[in-house]
Amino acid sequence: xxxxxxxxxxxxxxxxxxxxxxxxxxxxxxxxxxxxxxxxxxxxxxxxxxxxxxxxxxxxxxxxxxxxxxxxxxxxxxxxxxxxxxxxxxxxxxxxxxxxxxxxxxxxxxxxxxxxxxxxxxxxxxxxxxxxxxxxxxxxxxxxxxxxxxxxxxxxxxxxxxxxxxxxxxxxxxxxxxxxxxxxxxxxxxxxxxxxxxxxxxxxxxxxxxxxxxxxxxxxxxxxxxxxxxxxxxxxxxxxxxxxxxxxxxxxxxxxxxxxxxxxxxxxxxxxxxxxxxxxxxxxxxxxxxxxxxxxxxxxxxxxxxxxxxxxxxxxxxxxxxxxxxxxxxxxx
Amino acid sequence: xxxxxxxxxxxxxxxxxxxxxxxxxxxxxxxxxxxxxxxxxxxxxxxxxxxxxxxxxxxxxxxxxxxxxxxxxxxxxxxxxxxxxxxxxxxxxxxxxxxxxxxxxxxxxxxxxxxxxxxxxxxxxxxxxxxxxxxxxxxxxxxxxxxxxxxxxxxxxxxxxxxxxxxxxxxxxxxxxxxxxxxxxxxxxxxxxxxxxxxxxxxxxxxxxxxxxxxxxxxxxxxxxxxxxxxxxxxxxxxxxxxxxxxxxxxxxxxxxxxxx
Numbered sequence: 001x002x003x004x005x006x007x008x009x010x011x012x013x014x015x016x017x018x019x020x021x022x023x024x025x026x027x028x029x030x031x032x033x034x035x036x037x038x039x040x041x042x043x044x045x046x047x048x049x050x051x052x053x054x055x056x057x058x059x060x061x062x063x064x065x066x067x068x069x070x071x072x073x074x075x076x077x078x079x080x081x082x083x084x085x086x087x088x089x090x091x092x093x094x095x096x097x098x099x100x101x102x103x104x105x106x107x108x109x110x111x112x113x114x115x116x117x118x119x120x121x122x123x124x125x126x127x128x129x130x131x132x133x134x135x136x137x138x139x140x141x142x143x144x145x146x147x148x149x150x151x152x153x154x155x156x157x158x159x160x161x162x163x164x165x166x167x168x169x170x171x172x173x174x175x176x177x178x179x180x181x182x183x184x185x186x187x188x189x190x191x192x193x194x195x196x197x198x199x200x201x202x203x204x205x206x207x208x209x210x211x212x213x214x215x216x217x218x219x220x221x222x223x224x225x226x227x228x229x230x231x232x233x234x235x236x237x238x239x240x241x242x243x244x245x246x247x248x249x250x251x252x253x254x255x256x257x258x259x260x261x262x263x264x265x266x267x268x269x270x271x272x273x274x275x276x277x278x279x280x281x282x283x284x285x286x287x288x289x290x291x292x293x294x295x296x297x298x299x300x301x302x303x304x305x306x307x308x309x310x311x312x313x314x315x316x317x318x319x320x321x322x323x324x325x326x327x328x329x330x331x332x333x
Numbered sequence: 334x335x336x337x338x339x340x341x342x343x344x345x346x347x348x349x350x351x352x353x354x355x356x357x358x359x360x361x362x363x364x365x366x367x368x369x370x371x372x373x374x375x376x377x378x379x380x381x382x383x384x385x386x387x388x389x390x391x392x393x394x395x396x397x398x399x400x401x402x403x404x405x406x407x408x409x410x411x412x413x414x415x416x417x418x419x420x421x422x423x424x425x426x427x428x429x430x431x432x433x434x435x436x437x438x439x440x441x442x443x444x445x446x447x448x449x450x451x452x453x454x455x456x457x458x459x460x461x462x463x464x465x466x467x468x469x470x471x472x473x474x475x476x477x478x479x480x481x482x483x484x485x486x487x488x489x490x491x492x493x494x495x496x497x498x499x500x501x502x503x504x505x506x507x508x509x510x511x512x513x514x515x516x517x518x519x520x521x522x523x524x525x526x527x528x529x530x531x532x533x534x535x536x537x538x539x540x541x542x543x544x545x546x547x548x549x550x551x552x553x554x555x556x557x558x559x560x561x562x563x564x565x566x567x568x569x570x571x572x573x574x575x576x577x578x579x580x581x582x583x584x585x586x587x588x589x590x591x592x593x594x
Contacts, residue, residue, distance in 0.1 A: 062498060074496045103423075103583050104499050107568050108575035129575040130582050131423060152575075154567035202496060205564050 025139060026051040026092040033057075036085035039183040039219045040231055042242060043088040046170050051092035058085060060101045060109045060128070060150075060163075064200065067189060067215060068222040068313070072200040075220070076109065076150070076161040082220030083185035083246060084148070084165025089115075091143040091172045096135070097122065103131035108152055113138075114284070115146035115167045123151035143171035145268035145286040147244050156248045160190055160208050162220060164246030166286060171270070178290060179237035184316060186254075186281065186303060187220065187246040188213035195312060196222070211249040216308035218301065218316040225301075225316035233293050235322025238262075240290045241301075247283025253304035254281050256291065256318070263290040278304050293320040295329040361399070361461070363389040363591065364515045371473040385473045390466060391588035393506040393517045394445035394525060395457060397434055400425075403457050405432050410453055419452035423581040444503040445523045445586035451578040454526045454587040463589035465528040468573070470590055475519040477512035487520070491565035494521045499584050520565075526587040530573045 031053040035043040061080045067073040078084025089095055099111050108129045112121035116138045119125075126134040150163035166185060190208040191201035195215060207213065219225055233239050245252045255278040264276045265288035273279075281287045293299075301316040302309035309315045368387040404411045404425070411431040415424055426448050429435025434442060449457075451465075458464050466474070476487070484490035490510075509521035576585075 064498070074498075106495050106497065106499065106584060108572045110575075127571070127575040129572065129580055130584060132575070132580065132582075153571040154564045157564055157567075202493065205492075 028053050028094050031055065034087055034089065036079065036087060037183070038079070038081045038085065039083055039185060040225060042086055042168075042181040042183050045174060045177070045181075046088060046090045047174070048090055049172075051090065051094065053094045053096055054089050055096045055098075056087055057098050057100065058087075058111070060099065060105060062102070062105045062107075066221055067191075067201065067217070068196045070198045071191075071193075071196055073189065073191065074161070074200070074202070076107075076158060076163050078111070078148070078150075078163060078165050082162035082164075082187065083183070083244065084163070086165065086183045086242070087148075087167040088170065089140050089167070090170050091140055093140045093169075094137055095140055096137050097126075098133055098135040099126045099128055100133040101128040101130050105130040109150050109158065109163065110134075110152050111148055112151040113146060113148040113167055115140055115142070115144070115148070115169050117141050120151060121148075127152060140169040143169045143270065145169075145242055145244070145265070145288050147246065147284050147286055149246060149284065156208055157203060157205065159246060159248040160188070160203060162187065162189075162246075164244070166242055166244045168242060175240075175288075178240045180231070180233050180239045181242065182231045182239070183242050184218050184225070184231075184301065185220075185244040185246055186216065186218055186250075186252045186314065188248065188250045189215035189217060191215070208248065213250065213312065216250060216303060216312040216314040218314060222313040223315075227317070230298065230317035230319035233318055233320045235293060235296050235320055235325065237293050237320070238290060239293055239318065240288065242286070242288055243281060244286040245281040245283055249283060250303075250305075250308070251283055252281040252314075254279050254287060254289070255302050255304040256289075257300040257302060258295075258297065259291045259293070259299055259318075261289040261291050264288070293318070295325050296320045296322045361395075361589075362392045364392050365593070366390055366470070366474050366514050366516075369473055371469045373469070383469050385469050387593050388466070388470055389591040389593060390470070390474055390514075390516060391463075391590070392515060394523060394586045394588045395454075396443050396506060397428075397438075397446045398442040400446040400449065400457060401428075401432065401434060403460060407456070407460065410456060415453070417579070419579055420450040421579045421581050423448050423583075424450060424453070426581070427583070438502075440502055440505075443505040445506060445518075447503065447523055447583055447586045448581040449526075449586065450581050451526050451530065451576070453581075455528070457587075458589035461589055463591045465526055465587060466590035467529055468527045471525065471527045474512075474514055474516055477514045477516060477519065479510045479512055481510050488563060488565045491520045495565065495568055523584050523586040524569075524572060524582075526585065527573070530576055 029050045034054050034056045037043050058078055062076050064072050064074050075082055101109050110123045110126040112123040116122045125136045128134045146167050148165050148167055150158035152158055190204045191214045192204045193201050261276040264273045264279050266273050268286035268288050279287050299318040303314040366388055369385055370382050371385045372382045412425045413431050455465055507517045509518045511517050
């Protein structure tokens with residue numbers, strides 16, 4: 001009833017789910033505290049076969065961190081890193097969510113989780129001043145991989161400063177077992193100085209409004225996931241990427257050079273597409289992609305809007321080790 | 334009771350002159366803000382440009398030293414005595430004790446007092462025969478042009494401050510800039526309480542929920558916001574929208590205002 005009423009109220013801003021209000025909710029058994037991870041790590045798969053109350057405690061932390069090897073930026077974060085902590089729950093779970101804004105914060109923040117059915121995705125009930133906390137509960141009705149982000153005004157600035165992350169609502173039956181799971185999230189950044197200008201760089205609102213980023217990054221930093229930090233895998237591994245796009249502005253042409261996605265959960269929903277080269281990830285959207293790593297080597301993950309990869313930082317890597325597979329790929333001469 | 338009232342009167346009118354303790358500063362200087370039009374940040378049917386009558390405003394934020402005097406003379410506003418309904422557990426937490434700021438904090442006597450609730454701020458102003466400024470008064474006064482700022486725009490200056498973490502030791506009053514009304518530090522030192530801080534619409538979700546709010550904020554943008562590029566204004570109104578009257582926050586202070594008459 002409440003969901004329907006809220007849905008009507010919000011029809012102009014956000015479409016409410018249309019098929020869940022009438023479903024009987026699963027009984028909640030027990031309680032657990034959610035394991036939260038920083039990218040590229042993902043909490044372990046859920047093996048529970050019942051719904052439970054999941055306690056999520058997330059801190060808002062404003063801090064200066066490296067955006068490039070020699071350049072700093074004043075990030076606003078969910079949990080101290082960009083992207084924010086990965087949250088993993090099961091379809092039907094009751095999520096008991098507390099957002100705490102650290103006392104040292106300069107401004108107020110809130111959270112809109114796209115996995116929520118309710119006003120503002122939680123934003124309305126979580127606007128927290130520095131040093132304060134807000135708690136609300138929601139039922140994870142729809143399975144899928146969802147973006148969460150700050151929705152305090154000016155919304156674009158909060159997102160541009162790094163305030164986004166992913167929450168996975170695993171379907172009741174769980175996801176198919178794979179060998180490796182990684183968390184990767186794209187975002188565009190706008191600084192007063194040019195790419196890799198050095199020093200502490202400030203947010204540039206004019207560039208943000210013009211949608212001309214200086215940085216397009218995976219996991220919040222130039223070379224966050226390359227070289228020694230590449231995602232490791234072995235020949236024959238099935239790798240699943242939980243891939244999100246925080247924006248605030250750009251749509252990602254998500255591609256892994258030298259691989260084909262065996263499966264793409266399109267827009268991170270339930271429909272699966274096969275044999276995909278490049279998949280679009282909207283700003284404020286996500287995708288789940290899976291690929292079997294057949295041949296050893298380094299595989300570049302890029303936004304195939306390609307200047308972003310080679311001039312603005314949108315490059316991550318999967319490093320696959322193991323025996324060569326000349327029957328699949330072979331250098332002849 | 335008579336003695337108490339006398340004390341108040343003496344403090345209001347001669348507090349600085351007769352006080353013996355070195356912590357007490359001189360009587361707070363107030364400046365006259367001329368009348369003018371304040372354009373609300375959210376221009377809707379209900380929020381039309383407002384005429385702000387001429388009023389007086391403290392030239393700086395209230396300092397720790399000044400607030401110390403208040404707690405000495407008003408025991409119910411001491412840290413250990415205050416009613417939690419009127420000030421949360423962070424109330425004056427940066428002081429050593431009820432009536433001692435502390436040697437470890439000797440540099441903050443002339444810094445703005447923070448970790449004070451709206452109720453405490455309002456009580457302080459009342460004790461001084463003043464009141465908190467309204468949002469309209471504060472914003473109108475805060476929009477005054479800087480007289481000694483190196484920034485190309487006030488918004489740039491404010492945004493740079495918003496981006497920085499709180500300093501470990503809050504700088505003293507008059508350490509930022511003076512504006513055209515001779516007010517100091519309207520931006521760049523602390524956030525400040527206003528009388529009607531929660532009467533504006535940025536309640537929780539800054540993108541609007543009720544039909545009225547949607548006008549200003551549906552899906553994060555708005556045609557009704559006065560200046561959509563005024564990021565500093567957005568942040569200030571979001572901050573005010575997140576407050577409750579008993580909150581005490583490490584970067585939130587206040588200054589008092591007064592009608593002219």
